[in-house]
Amino acid sequence: MQTFLLFGQIRSMLDDWKQIWNLIFIKIEMINLKQKTIMNKILKYMKSLDIFGQNIQLNFNGQNQYQTATGGFFSLAIIAVIAFFFQQNILNFIHRVDIHLNAQTIFDFNPDRITFNEDNYMFALAVDQTNFNTLPFFNITLKQRTYTRSSDGSLNKQDNFIDLIPCTQDRFQKIFKNQDFSVQFSQLKLEEWLCPQLNYSIQLGGSFTSDIFEFVKITVSECSNNSNSNSILSWKPQCASTQARDRYLQQERSFRIRMYMTNNVINPLQVQNVSQTFLDDETYFSFLLQTGTEADVFYQKYNITTDDNVIPILKKIDEEIINVKRAGDFKTKIVQNNDQQFSAIYLRRSPYTQIVKRELQDISDLLSYLGGFANIVALVFGILIKSYNKSRCIRSITYLVMIDLANYVYDFPTKSISIADSQERKEIKKVIAKARSRTIVKQQGQDQELHSQMQSPKHTQIQLQQNDTKQQELYNISKQDEIYQVKSELQITNRQEEQLLFYQEQEKIILKLGIQDRKSYLTQQIQKILNRSKPILFNCKYILSMVFCSKLFYDRNSILLHKAIKKINQDLDICVVIDTVKEINLIKELLLTKDQLVLFDFAPKQVIDLQEDEKSIMTRSQGSNSLETMRSNSNQKEVQNQNKSIQAYYKLFQAYDHIHKQLQQDNKINEKLIEKLGQEVRDIFDVSHLIQWERKSIKCLKDDMQDDSVNSDPLSINNVEQIKINVKLST
Template sequence: MAQTILSRVFRKFDIFGSEVGLNFQKSTIFQTQFGALISLIFTSLMLLFFWNNFLQFFNKDTVNVKIDQSFDHNPSKINLNQKNFMFAVRVIQDDFINNPYFNISFYSRNRIFSEKHQNSEQIIEMLLEPCTLAHWVDLQAYNIDWKQVFDEKGLDQYLCPPLNEQYYVQGAWGLESYDQLMLKIKKCTTIQFKSEKWRPKCRKKEELEKIFIEDQNKYFEVEIFVPNYAVNPNLSKNYITSYLNTADLFFYIQPGKFLKKVELFLSEFNIFTDESLMPYEDINNQNFPYIQLSGFRESNLLGNYDEYLDIQINRSYYTNNIYRKFQKIDEIIAYVGGFAQAFLIFSAFLVSYYNEYIYMIELANKLYDFDLDEGNNVKKQNKNFFNIKEKQQQQYIQSINSIVNEKNKNVENINKNINNQQEKEVKILTLKQKKIQFQIEKKYKKKQYKKQVNILIRIEHLKYKKQYQYQQHQNNQNDKKDRKKFLAKEFEHIIQRNKSLQINIFYFINQITCGKFCRTKTVLLIEKAQEQIKKDLDIFNILNKIKEIEKFKQIFLTQSQMILFNFFPKTVIQVKENDTKELSRVFISEDRFKELAKKNTTQQQKMRVYLRLYEAYEEICQEKEKNEINNKLIDMLGFEMRNIFEKSKFINFKRNPILALKMNQQQSPKKKNNIQIIN
């Protein structure tokens, strides 16, 4: 009991329950060719309009981009090495690498600021060296060939940072840790060159004095080439382009006149790309430093300084974060679904209206017949009937006339013979000279002759009678043939006669114009058929008809007959056609037996149900008058139940009905019976 209640409660949590509905033409939905055509048009339009979107989706051409420029008052560290950062610097002069006027130094400076103002500073010089291809080939190359750039720009005449060195920038002035890079240009002194890779020989002292003392108005141009990156995140592929900046970083120095101070800011690109097309993330992270060419600061300090150019490379306060993701499958479904829904709203209204119209027509054609053109049909039937009757009468008259003419002809021949004979007799009688004996003989011959004539007449009469009967039989056969032809034509006319409603454009015009136009007879019949179908399918009418059937059962069947009527066997559907087998019994009784249908019904209660069924069977069998309904009800019990009841006639159920029922069950094949009691 508790398990049954728990099972019923647990079934309530099924959110995927199947809807129970009726079928029409072996289907739960009604479909038409027009609906299929609209569906094909819809599919074709969707493929036509969104084919490019699908291609872009699979080719990853659609990218959603979010750019975030974050600010940090204490900028994070950027590690620099030959794989992500490089520069080339020189002073434009003749033979700078071998015989320069100036010395270019590269430093890494670290400053530590404490709250107690105990500041410390550490400067590390990193000796520059002539640029080689090895300085550039390890850089991140996006749509660029650094070897080609190296050869085209002649970078072997420039100085580069040393290979295999690590340096970094971070923080800002006044913070706990502040790291920066410095590039200084001074007067060339040979003693300061300690690098093994670059050992230039400075200009002679006279040349240096001429430049720095005598010709103080002379300017020198300093070139700095740095690799940089252009990022276009909206592109699906090749969205990063590397290039060598050769136009933005150049400075003029004038020895002995001023000190040029330049602050360059090094920022970082963080590009996060979600490579997945499914609703989960597959992040590919790319990061590389770049110099903000539009944000450097430049100032000139007038005076005679030992340094002519001081370039400081600091960490920028800003970091560019770019978030890229390709169009995912749920997004394209939502995108296409929006347009599809808009189209479906219109097409669903159109198709549903059309399908409802066709559904009503087909259902009406199966249920009703229609008076489309009954007058013409009656005229055709009458014309067919009169044609056949007229043909029958003509054939009958012709047959009678032929028989009468033939009979008259035979009678005329006989009369003619008789007249000839009478003439001969007259001639004989006139002969007075013949003897009396001859007259007697003549009289005798005359009697014999009349006798023969009568015999011939009877023979002819029988012959005519047989001929008439044969002709009458032929006429009857012709009548049957004509009747068959008449029925065949009538049935053919009924079959060919179209009394069903068909698709009619006038109905749609009538509906569009709100019933103002095209109110033809067919349109009126369709409207009336729709009203009738709605009336017949109304749940109230259906239930009312079911109640009427129950009333008929109450009127025409006795209580015992109803018990047998409500008991019927189930059948098993097998693979072989027309092969059914009784599997179980379903007992449907009155309201007082409803509770017995529950699964927790005891064995004794089930026994009482079958005993009540047997009592009804016995009452019907004891009726003196045999009733056809009773015989049919008994046959509906099935072979097994009839066999049990017939054997039970020899057992006294009143003494021990349960024991007797068990004995009957042992004699019959063991079958599992499902007992259901339904009102």
């Protein structure tokens, strides 16, 4: 009992484990299925992100685009226009002329420091009078002042005197590098003016509210001959008398302090010489002995960066700092003078900084500019081309495409059959009718002979059965057989002679029609058919007929063109295409059994290999193209290409010949296929078939008759002699 309980427990445990494993397997399969579903969704989403997807479209004549000679002409015109308008742009790119400019003005309460020295700045000071360097009315001093503001708000002022010395030309010429400053220096008599000391350096930075404020003060003070007060100055002139100063004031009504300085004008659009140096004479101020003038002259900083890289990935940037006093950038005020100062000029740093970024045109900018202009030109010309190529569209098929489709599908005969061709066709029909009637008579005669062959022995056998003796029966049978054999052999000989005469008569008729052989006749007749059919053309008359609502210029070509486009529009309708596909499927179901349909649907795919001897089915369009190829090669020595062109027609004739042989099997489909060729083509193929058959038959008959005449006597003679021998033996 315990054993059975133990066995039951083990069995239940195994069942439980089996269920657990089944659940695990089901869970694993669900996980795998879920992973596959997620992977398929990911792949589907990745496919939707593909920006390189290709459009699926139909081809026409083996091309996925419809191209015309007019489109090629306009394409060349677009290239010419682009080359004409962009030749200067390309030259500018080569000479690095075009510049992209980005200018920005920055305001700062605490502007950074700028430095003036002999390499970038020079100025000259003087009071407007004669002989200023020898007999001055006033003294001029130059100070570099620095105000330092501490954290408690106290202001520490520091002065640094800068000596003034007579100006020389070489110091200005150092600034005017590419200019000759000697003439201007002499005309202005700058040798009588005062310039800062050699190797000077002044700093301008900050503002009055900044922690560090740096500026320069130019002071006009009383002229003194005291050597103690002038000890720090290199310039120690002899002062003019007070009477001379008063006479000048009475005559000029005021004194003026002048300042000539080198300045720069910025031309950021210039590739070379971004800054141009000139002598600025704008700074001069008037003062009196009792009232004076104080002026603040501001200097701006220009930070100019130039990117002159042809390839965008290269980043070689040139930076240039230029200090500029802009026109009118100063402030003046009137003050009460004292004995120590009559006028003052403060050179300060402007709170405005100009940031100029220059980028010379690189190759990417040139290509984008060319591409944009090319797209605009292509759009303008494209409107003209589309207006020429299309009128009414069906599924984005243009007008000229529909015309070519119409020429590909339909025939448009433009010439009627001539009288000579009509007479030739009548003669051909007579030959064909006579040949067919002769064939029918021969077939009937053969049938009657076959019938007589079957009836004569039977009739003899019936008569012999009525005889009483078996010997008489055998004798009569042998006698009748011999007579029948002689008659049949005589008839065969006569029929061969008649057939030979008939074939010779047919050959004379064929030669009379000018037919040399089947090859030349077939090619000549096909050429005549294709020559009478010319394609319709899209011309100006059709456009004018549309403009005048078919009242004017509505000629034969316009009528055919209108009908062809209307017909091709109907044939290209999607409903017609779907109905045609359904009809094809219905024909498959009617002509094929279920087993045949299964075999048809699972037919092997077409094999494409490296060999190029692929055979194609003959079509009307291929025949036309082959004929054109044969014509184009007619004046050349390319015999191989001509043979290929002629073989295209022979394939069609061979197909007709094979189907024509199967007409005796009462095949309605073959009869309808032959009827679709048309009466004219059928007549041509019938004559070609007749030529082929008659020539072979005549040759065989002649060979047979020659062999019989040479090797032995005629069959009929042998049979007659044998009859005579048999009669003698019987008697």
